[in-house]
Amino acid sequence: MARASKREEIAQAALEQFRTRGFNATGISDITSAAGAPKGSFYNHFASKEDSALEALERYAAGLRFDMLDAAGQPPLERLRAHFAFLGADTVDSGFARGCLVGNFGAEVADHSEEIRSAVRRGFQQWAAHIARVLTEAQEAGEVGAGLDVRATALFVLSAWEGALIAARADKSSAPIDAFFQLVFDVLLR
Amino acid sequence: MARASKREEIAQAALEQFRTRGFNATGISDITSAAGAPKGSFYNHFASKEDSALEALERYAAGLRFDMLDAAGQPPLERLRAHFAFLGADTVDSGFARGCLVGNFGAEVADHSEEIRSAVRRGFQQWAAHIARVLTEAQEAGEVGAGLDVRATALFVLSAWEGALIAARADKSSAPIDAFFQLVFDVLLR
Structure with missing residues (x-):
């Protein structure tokens, strides 16, 4: 054989x-x-x-579980929170060894490999588009204000997530991740 | 000689x-x-x-111009905005080649060198403390609400900044930086 x-x-x-x-x-x-x-x-x-x-x-992008963002029957902001809670647990459970491959490659390789830069860019764009879709649903459901700039907010939330993982790994503590959840869900998207 | x-x-x-x-x-x-x-x-x-x-x-930390954050005679949030505008211009002017050394080392090296990880951690902590001080002043001046959790907000704003630079470099566009300014100054700290 x-x-x-x-x-x-x-x-x-x-x-x-x-x-x-x-x-x-x-x-x-x-x-x-x-x-x-x-x-x-x-x-x-x-x-x-x-x-x-x-x-x-x-493969990393496939593991981001965008399907969690689209799950029907759950309020949009709950889905968004569950998405980041799922990803955050992976970093915390690894003892802060594992970060986000999209962000890490963005920080490390984007200037040296045009192909990797394009893939990172595409990864961010797809991810932000998923987040923007959930935010639009949240807007339609009255969970967030009609005035929220959904596209800019999606970009911003994703940036904040990437930065929080980097800071958490440097700090070997979940404080930056906790701050992300507090500020995004209790202040920004309240 | x-x-x-x-x-x-x-x-x-x-x-x-x-x-x-x-x-x-x-x-x-x-x-x-x-x-x-x-x-x-x-x-x-x-x-x-x-x-x-x-x-x-x-050397990079010394160039972050924390003195801009402490400049008397300017409203606190204006100082905070000027601080990030100064740093953002450096990345944009370099054609998105130069990012933040603290964040980049955090993403790339934090798991491999305990000394660099500690230095990155210290860098984030000092930076967040400076931001928290300005936010406290903004609170005292009535520029932001008294209920704002200054420490968590400072951590969050710094995370969002680091992520925005990474996304901007991958995108070779200032859209993620623009979203940072819009969401932080027009929504979060309004």
């Missing part, structure tokens, strides 16, 4: 390594040893580290 | 290189060639790349 391809393990290990080490500090051998695969096998599946970083971003 | 020490040039070049390339992508030779110094001379002044990164963080 032919040995099963290690592609899935390598792709998943790349996501984990990039999330905890960042792009430049992750070596191909970090990825392959985490995947239990020989180093050379990486290039059977990916043209370059950059190539696997682009797939890692896609 | 003895040749003047290149220490200042090397330290300044390190700050520039770290800001545009990040920590891991910056090599010692990138720093010394930017400083016009021989590679070996780096180690006459710094024990390691990490050592120069710590000094770069101090």
Whole structure:
């Protein structure tokens, strides 16, 4: 029987390594040893580290659970809160080791790789569009004021989230994440 | 006459290189060639790349112009706005190449170097304390409501700023920075 391809393990290990080490500090051998695969096998599946970083971003985005934002039957702002609570728990539960891959790649790689920059940009745009849609529903439901600039608010909330994760990881405390929930849900979107 | 020490040039070049390339992508030779110094001379002044990164963080923090936040005779919220306008212009004027070194090191290095993580943490704490002081003054002047949780708001505004710079650099547009000003000054602190 032919040995099963290690592609899935390598792709998943790349996501984990990039999330905890960042792009430049992750070596191909970090990825392959985490995947239990020989180093050379990486290039059977990916043209370059950059190539696997682009797939890692896609996989990370798929794990952002945008479906939680769209779940019918729950008030819009509750869905938005549940979305960030789900993501925040991942960072807290990892002992503040894991941040957001979109934001981390944005901070680290955006200036060096046009392809990664474009993917980060697209990631932010899609995410902000999802948030904006929930805010529009919240507006229609009368949960937030009709005057709220939904598009700018979505961008702002996403920026605040990215910054809160970075500050929480540096602080190894959830204080910045707690401040995010307090200010976004008790003040900004009240 | 003895040749003047290149220490200042090397330290300044390190700050520039770290800001545009990040920590891991910056090599010692990138720093010394930017400083016009021989590679070996780096180690006459710094024990390691990490050592120069710590000094770069101090230099960056010194350039954050906290004095603008304390300037007497200007309304507190105007000072806060001027502070971020000053910093935002630096990123926009660099064609979105330069971000915030505190946030970038936080995203990239906080998990790998305990010393850099501590320095980033201290940087965030000092910065948030300055913002909190201005917000307290704004509260005393009646510019913002007495109910505002000054400490959490300062943390949140700083997180939002860091995230906005990352998103702006990925987007190569000032839209996330514009959203920051709109939401912080026209909505949150109105």
